[in-house]
């Protein structure tokens with residue numbers, strides 16, 4: 001096993017993935033950064049994260065494409081990088097009623113939010129199995145447990161990843177590997193900010209009002225979780241104390257799914 005454990009955090013160029021990468025780096029893990037943005041676009045962010053700990057590079061890869069994922073994983077292997085902790089975090093959203101939902105968007109959301117996790121697991125599990133230690137942490141959503149209107153592809157992908165999590169947990173239960181799904185409620189990231197701005201425009205209200213309404217509708221705590229809080233939960237799942245947490249659907253939603 002790597003003495004210092006190595007994590008790949010998909011979608012760590014923004015929002016929740018960035019928060020997860022930051023917490024892991026601060027706590028002595030090596031992290032491979034990833035996103036859809038170019039090297040130039042993320043240069044300041046990579047610099048910032050490199051000040052927290054050991055970054056093993058930033059990889060710009062469209063994970064909607066399985067061949068690109070295969071190439072990414074073989075590039076990592078060629079660089080001598082083995083993944084001990086896989087955090088499948090990258091995700092996208094599209095909001096429209098089913099009858100108006102563009103087919104291309106449906107395919108893209110399923111590919112990025114769900115199929116990518118399957119492909120990354122296929123490439124990463126053999127190393128974890130051979131060393132009898134590994135962590136797979138899938139960032140699902142409260143939309144992996146309950147639904148909201150107009151989010152057919154997203155809700156389907158997030159329910160799907162909860163199922164995939166359970167299968168991976170069972171297949172690897174005796175091998176020192178755990179696989180769990182974290183299900184956040186609202187976290188104020190660019191993905192959610194875009195939805196708030198769209199609502200403000202559609203409803204003719206201010207962005208502040210739209211933000212407040214968004215929380216009031218679903219999240220009993222009335223406040224957002226932070227990306228760092230999710231990072232701390234990921235960190236805990238990597239510790240020996242979490243060895244028996246396996247196949248779990250773990251909410252961090254301010255009470256959303258308790259209703």
Ligand code: NAD
Nearest residue numbers: 011013014015016035036062063090091141186187189191
């Ligand atoms: P974000 O928009 O801030 O970041 C998305 C990340 O995914 C970026 O790093 C981006 O580069 C990457 N990405 C997007 N499309 C990609 C592609 N085709 N190929 C490679 N990378 C791609 O989003 P976020 O809010 O931080 O969301 C991160 C994850 O958390 C997602 O899976 C999302 O569904 C989930 N989530 C978010 C919330 C929330 O309230 N923000 C709640 C529950 C779950």
